[in-house]
Amino acid sequence: MMPFSSLRERLIVKGLLGKDAGNYGAPDELMLISSGPLSHLSQFSVLCGPSQRRVIVRQPSRDILPIAHPHSPLSGETNLVQGAQFEFQRQLWDGKKWALDTSTSSDSLAVGLRDLCASNESRFSAETSERVPLHGPFWAGALSYDLVQLTQPIQLQHPPKEGELLCVLWEIERCIVFDKKNEQLTVLSVDYEWQQSVDSCMKEDEAPNPISELIQCQPPLSNSTDEEHEEIVRSVQSSITDGQLYQLNYGRSWEGEIKSEPWAVFCHSVSSNPAPYSGFLHMKDEEFALVSASPESLLSTERGIITTAPIKGTAPRGASDAEEVLLREDMISDRKERAEHRMLVDLMRNDVGQIAQPNQVWVERFDVEVYAEVQHLVSRIKGRLDSDVDVFDAVEKIFPGGSITGCPRTVVCAAIDELEQKTRSFWTGSLGWFDPSTGDSSWNILIRTAELHRKGDSWSARVTAGGGITIESNPKSEVAEAKWKANGLLRSCGWLEGSIHTTTSKHLAIHSLPLENRQSNHMVSSSIHTKHFQKNAVLLIDNLDSFTYNIAHDICGHGHHVNIISGREQSKRSASQLINELQPSHIVLGPGPGWPQDSPLTMEFAKLAVRGETPPLLGVCLGHQALGLASGLELVPSPVGPVHGTPVKCLHNGGGLFAELGDISMTRYNSLTHLTTDAAGNKSVIVDATDDTKSLVLGLRSKKNPVFGVQFHPESVGSPSGENILSKFLDY
Template sequence: MNCTPIDILKQKTLQWASNFDVYCCLDSNNYKDIYSNYDCLVAIGAKQELTTNYGNAFADLKSFYEDHKDWMFGLLSYELKNELEDLITNHSDKLDFPDLYFFIPEYIIALQNDNIHILKGDSSIIEEIKKVNLDSKFVELEVKVQSRFDKKSYIETVENLQTHIKRGNIYEVNFCQEFFAENAIINPLAVYQELNSLSPTPFAGFFKIQDKYILSATPERFLCKRDNRLISQPIKGTAKRSANKVEDEQIKINLKSSIKEQAENVMIVDLVRNDLTKSAVKGSVKVDELFGIYTFPQVHQMISTISCELDPTVHFIDAIKNTFPMGSMTGAPKIKAMKLIDTYEKSKRGAFSGSFGCISPNGDFDFNVIIRTILYNETQKYLSFQVGGAITYAANAEEEYEECLLKASAIMRVLGQ
């Protein structure tokens, strides 16, 4: 891979940041996005922190913002669902991420159009960063990945979930399986950079919270706010790419016209529209794009865009709360789907299928969806990633299993599996 001067500066920034206990990188990988203000943001060092578990987490976050009205970067774990609804997860958790974590950084470095900007902190750190010598040594991975499901048990579980669909209990459920490694020894930053090189995506990121790491190649935006407008871009619909250009183009056409994929997508679009109405000016919710096809290194994806005008009487933190967790990772109806997820999945999701991102001083924000992501607890030496898909009446269990392996392929390659 040929690195541009800005790529090298990005790598040096992350290596310099690794001396801190807390830092977060949000990287668009230069995908064009009308809603993004910067190509890459790196927030380094924690001046203030908020760490809490579900109960009053969103109220605590609102108070934290109102007390400081500063840049803040953070994590919203999927387990916050237990605060919002009468839900509980009994699965064990060896990753031990907090349900909600936010920090106000000492430094914020922004990269935009091959230029570097210091949004927070002393500009002299640019010279420090430029002097960093990049690590060139290869770090041997010690990772043996296992799965919580074999193919037979996965297919049986999908068929059990389809029984609930046939009974009318749900229309769609996002069912996920965990791949994990115990006694795993990795260099988190090196693994992230390899993953980001192999699978660059528009909402990628790296998040270090003391001994816990999020290494993300996610293509999905959960929710962002620009002025008084909220925008959500759920993904539902996946197709494997081909090295043959003509065949690859036909795959895109087939995905765009697939009745099955459209049905999965529109169910989540309707769910997101419903979630946004809780925070919207009446009549302002609209679908800006339905069934858009977007191309990434391993897959084509079907992405829709839904937006609304934020009701001025609704605090923006409440707008996040009203849409969380994102419908693309639950199913519909949302509460029943989440109950079935807790019943049929074998792992606690924790940070997976939650979100991380940033809030600016004026209350604008942007949060991704934590998918295509490695989670790592360095102290416990436990590594985990989960993959899943939408299970509907028309879903084929064996094809869903193969789609999971496709979504896991980039991570598997990076981990040497």
């Protein structure tokens, strides 16, 4: 059982927490619980004391942020918009209620939070171990997934109701920390009276902890049937086949009335399904609570290093140890699960790359993490934060997590709205803390989470679960996976038989796996520019892809500066003007969803390149397809089907960028292709590489100019020879 159960009750009785603690702060409750065995994931837990300041964000009125006009991102209709202004409010506790202190409006999550979540220069008097990076007052709370409206350039067709809560953060000046390694409780506070009172309370004989038994209740209703869920999987796969996206995470909900209090639900959840990023939040004036047994970290920052640990790849626990090993090995070797995970690792490397120093992003470890109901593939990705980046920028760039959206990020966030047709609210948002004075932080992803609302004398709950849909997904398996993931919380809500059982009998574990590809991350002096550009740098055209920054960092690793310009937004300058103005040493036409014609700037560059009017140019995936079209080749859906996130054998002639390479495999993310039969009679290009059927063009070059295209991703963790391809191109 978690360390704070008995202590919480004593603090409430003594008027040090909850509704009778008004002299110290508000009655709201927040706990960040790291349950399960001690590990690099699970080191300390925090019980937050009464707070006197909080920041909230609500959904704007329809006048400020209208509902988006009907459109279909699944069919390629992704409408990019400028962000709307959201109001950020800071409130003060006046002893009885919350009252407005000040407010600000911004279209940036980072700017809004930075303005109101002030750094507190006070310091806690008590010391903690180095495992607990809490040295003074910090902020903690929850972010709704629907803040995606501030972090992605999209407008929702199914937005939250006007005034709906999107964010709540409390300034924490009083808390109790449990250090798991030495099993020690420490009171941290700037309030001497509260600290002394809590210390005295902790020295009292511990009273027996009352067991919060759950009450069985009527089963919940789901927002979709199994058949409807399967049909959604097929509709996503149709969109993948058309080249619009690579992977999408769909969520299915179960809602109903519960007869237990939120605290009882949480106690059952933590006991029966221990997880390192669990949490309990109860916002009394909103009659709203969150119960989370999340195994997943969105991000943490400490001493200038950002870490994210995405989960993708799921298998059930076995009935026996032998069966469990077989299920684990099947997951590790499963092509679909590994492709899904590889895609997510590439996506999160890209997101970290937006705020990291050039060439300072790396994959630290790759594991199977075993929990009460399921086992997962998990990677840990690290980056060294750039000097002008703070903790607010980190949250804005990484939120919401890639594992619960898909890839490419902007397109799938819009497509999720189209498919789910309702708000996600706090499911797949984040719960965590940050210290503006040190830049340290830790945020989970709110999966395995129940959202509870009081309605009259009873509580209603919603549990949502889902999975990543890829071209290789089996619709029935996707339905089953969502149910595995939901089961723990469905039990904790009293909706499944056997709910009264409150402890897990299965051992939790972490099994380390070898890294797929160790990529270079040496320090470099080169730089990446997105606003103020540098002459004679490599010009990289971003086509709304989620891997662009991986390419940029790899180029920096070879000693080149990089300018990134959007190929999808309306450009004020033509391709020729950009060449004249920036005088790039090389040009890279980046990958992206959809068809090359969706990026007019990319097609402009491709046409100039085939006429010999550009510096050395490389087209990657969509950029490769643009070069093919400009050279007179036809672009068609692949006759052997889409491939996303899977390394495939690449047969080559040793020419062009493939010189001196032996047998190679490269990771592909594509549904559209040029065919070798079409290219055979083309007078302007040479086909250097094909797939193992020799029917798909994987590499081409101009017969006259240093212009190249590759239908794979050299920057992927699944492309060990990709660095050689980029190096040879940059040598031109």
